[in-house]
Ligand SMILES: Nc1nc2c(ncn2[C@@H]2O[C@H](COP(=O)(O)OP(=O)(O)O)[C@@H](O)[C@H]2O)c(=O)[nH]1
């Protein structure tokens with residue numbers, strides 16, 4: 001009896017050893033591959049790869065875009081559609097550049113379309129007309145800075161047209177904007193409170209309503225860089241692009 005038991009257990013172990021594991025291994029490989037593909041697909045969808053050129057109309061976005069991406073100044077055209085191109089940094093990295101139309105009706109729509117793939121934002125300002133247009137300039141910048149989708153994205157406020165004698169310096173523009181943003185956030189808060197009594201902390205920029213707004217209060221890095229696209233003075237911008 002003892003002998004027979006040993007014999008049957010030996011047969012069982014041989015059978016286990018002879019089992020064909022191939023289908024199990026194939027199934028495991030398929031599952032693993034699916035997980036990897038799903039992971040890569042999801043990552044690709046949210047990958048931040050573009051530098052957005054935004055700002056009001058006539059600040060020089062398309063002019064600079066043409067210079068950086070098409071290799072020279074071209075006659076600029078009224079942009080009703082975005083322009084997409086590539087720029088090679090000094091270190092040899094190729095960045096996708098998107099010139100977002102600044103037309104009042106379209107800029108919000110285009111910004112929403114591209115904000116999730118933004119790696120950096122270049123907010124272009126016409127340094128000559130900035131004082132006259134300060135409300136609009138501050139309002140659109142506020143919209144961008146308050147947006148959660150781009151809250152970790154670095155912003156360059158590019159103070160263009162520095163070749164003009166009446167151009168304001170980047171330091172003057174920065175303090176002008178800080179003052180105006182105080183007013184913009186006040187206006188937005190009261191607008192929000194009039195339609196809805198809930199907290200408006202989602203759309204509040206800066207420390208608190210009782211403290212004057214300063215760009216340094218933001219977690220997001222905002223740099224003010226002088227530029228003259230026309231005279232090809234944009235080393236500050238290309239240096240920044242090289243860090244991306
Ligand atoms: N003086 C001066 N004019 C510029 C400069 N950059 C662009 N412009 C002019 O500003 C105008 C508007 O430029 P554009 O690129 O169409 O502005 P966009 O609406 O922001 O795309 C054009 O007439 C350009 O020639 C600059 O650095 N200096």
Ligand SMILES: [Mg+2]
Nearest residue numbers: 061062078079
């Ligand atoms: Mg344009």
